[in-house]
Amino acid sequence: MRPEEGTLISRSQAMAALLELLTDQPVIICNGFPSREAQKIADRSTHFYMIGSMGNAPAIALGVALAKPDKQVVTFDGDGNVLMGMGTLATVGALKPKNFIHVVFDNEVYGTTGNQPTISNVVPLEKVAKAAGYVNAVRVLDREDLVYEFKDMLKQEGPSMLLIKVNEFQEEAERVLLDPPDLTKRFMKAIEG
């Protein structure tokens, strides 16, 4: 059984639980199915859905977090994405933005392209983040723990990483609906002030 024995939650179930706890925080969501699933679960103007630039979600979130130090900024990321832009863990760890929460849905595969394996089964990404300088970095396996830990992270100073082991299940979800320039405008307006 992949990824880890005892893991039952899907990414969309995990995402739904997190989105229930979020209100008006900016959320930058990585390309591929994570953005499509988030759009399906709760389409908010504070969501920035990526359709390209794989690996850059935490970099974009970092730019928002540095420019808006009074807003808590969240990014929804995947294991393949983190591996591709792993240097950004170091940048975040060095700059230590207190308002930065990095959620990683780790299903150990490149799901959008057909479930080819990543290497996160042998590389514990939350430990890499911790070694790079994240203040909090936690791995969770089920819904109860993820709700508990995420609530805690929302109260704490970061940077924080919540790595959620999820299964490979992919929700039926259509492509991102808004045109990219309209997404930019909607997101900018939503996080103004």
Place this chain on the structure above:
Amino acid sequence: MIESDVFVQSLQDMGVNFFTGVPDSILGGIIAELMNRRLYTPAVREDEAVGMAAGAYMAGRMPAVLMQNSGLGTSLNTVISLNMIYRQPCILIVSWRGQGGKDAPEHLVMGEVMPKFLDTMKIPHRTLTEKTAGEDFRWVAETYRKQQIPVALVITKGVVKGLHP
């Protein structure tokens, strides 16, 4: 030769208020001046820098990204699949290594093709000279505002004062 503090002040006067990037020797003086002014956020790769700039833009800043021209290759996918399609502008301050075939071997290919490369990728660009500096800065600001995509200001060796003479 343009002094680094004059260069940085010109960008600030234009409204640029978020600076990130990856260093190059040609840009050494500019980065030192930015660090003196506590304006510079260092990145570890050029695509990361461009991503940070995009986030800062959406949060209301006017961003600039400093890089060697080799970084154009590293950041290309971000420039085209983030900035261009989402209309997120930034100013790319790109040093022209390998210009005229006089540089270390790793710079020669990009040094030769860079203007054609920028044209092919539809990245508007202009090469800074001391004589035309005022006009160059005005063109950059105007292109940034009008086109809402990354615009490159190319810096050749010796035009802006570096750390070493």
